[in-house]
Amino acid sequence: MTWRVDVITLFPEAIGGYASTSVLGRARERGSWALRTFDPREATDDVHRTVDDTPYGGGAGMVLLADPIVRTVEAHPDLVRPLIALTPSGRPFDDAWARELATGPGVTLLCGRYEGFDQRALDLVADEEMSVGDFVLAGGELAALCVIEAVVRLLPGALGNDASPAEETFADGLLEYPQYTKPATYRGREVPEVLRSGDHAAIARWRRAQALARTLERRPDLIARRGGLRDEERRLLAAHGLLAGLDTNG
Numbered sequence: 001m002t003w004r005v006d007v008i009t010l011f012p013e014a015i016g017g018y019a020s021t022s023v024l025g026r027a028r029e030r031g032s033w034a035l036r037t038f039d040p041r042e043a044t045d046d047v048h049r050t051v052d053d054t055p056y057g058g059g060a061g062m063v064l065l066a067d068p069i070v071r072t073v074e075a076h077p078d079l080v081r082p083l084i085a086l087t088p089s090g091r092p093f094d095d096a097w098a099r100e101l102a103t104g105p106g107v108t109l110l111c112g113r114y115e116g117f118d119q120r121a122l123d124l125v126a127d128e129e130m131s132v133g134d135f136v137l138a139g140g141e142l143a144a145l146c147v148i149e150a151v152v153r154l155l156p157g158a159l160g161n162d163a164s165p166a167e168e169t170f171a172d173g174l175l176e177y178p179q180y181t182k183p184a185t186y187r188g189r190e191v192p193e194v195l196r197s198g199d200h201a202a203i204a205r206w207r208r209a210q211a212l213a214r215t216l217e218r219r220p221d222l223i224a225r226r227g228g229l230r231d232e233e234r235r236l237l238a239a240h241g242l243l244a245g246l247d248t249n250g
């Protein structure tokens with residue numbers, strides 16, 4: 001089944017350009033997903049095709065008018081749901097949300113520009129608001145592309161293989177273990193011996209220990225979220241000499 005993405009944006013060419021390249025472009029050619037874009041400027045009828053105005057109450061910048069957005073949504077009753085508005089004030093996007101979207105029919109992404117949306121546009125048309133991080137972009141387009149790419153690579157067959165997304169970073173709440181490829185020695189740095197041993201059980205244990213140690217060091221919040229370290233995980237880290245010096249209280 002084709003996963004559908006509808007994007008409401010004042011810059012459809014920015015979305016269409018990136019969506020035609022690399023992984024996204026190939027997956028689209030294969031029919032894994034389909035893109036439509038809708039420009040709210042098309043839903044204006046003044047000569048200047050105005051889409052924004054100054055904020056009531058004063059302050060810097062311009063605010064997107066409600067009407068072009070509401071009319072765009074009304075003119076296209078077949079927009080796929082949910083309709084998610086991209087704003088820095090939304091619920092944080094993560095791997096779990098990407099997986100949830102990947103199991104549905106698709107998503108409509110509403111991109112802002114300027115200082116934001118007239119609140120009534122969000123109240124009238126958006127099912128939810130989403131943020132891609134605690135920083136402010138000049139518009140929602142890059143955020144929309146993040147969402148599209150994160151979901152499309154989870155779709156069956158989109159990457160040309162079905163196995164990998166399940167076991168990578170975040171699938172089990174951990175960061176990924178370090179990866180190596182040829183040559184075995186590069187600028188005096190060796191690939192860890194165990195990875196060349198052919199002992200698949202030992203390799204799996206080493207990778208899991210590395211993933212745990214990395215996550216403890218870089219993202220203790222992720223360890224805390226899964227309820228701290230289990231005894232078996234503590235033993236695994238100790239067996240690989242990775243327990244000392246790490247904060248394992250999380």
Ligand code: ADE
Nearest residue numbers: 086087088131132137143
């Ligand atoms: N628009 C501007 N900044 C954003 C962010 N951090 N996430 C989603 N949409 C945005």
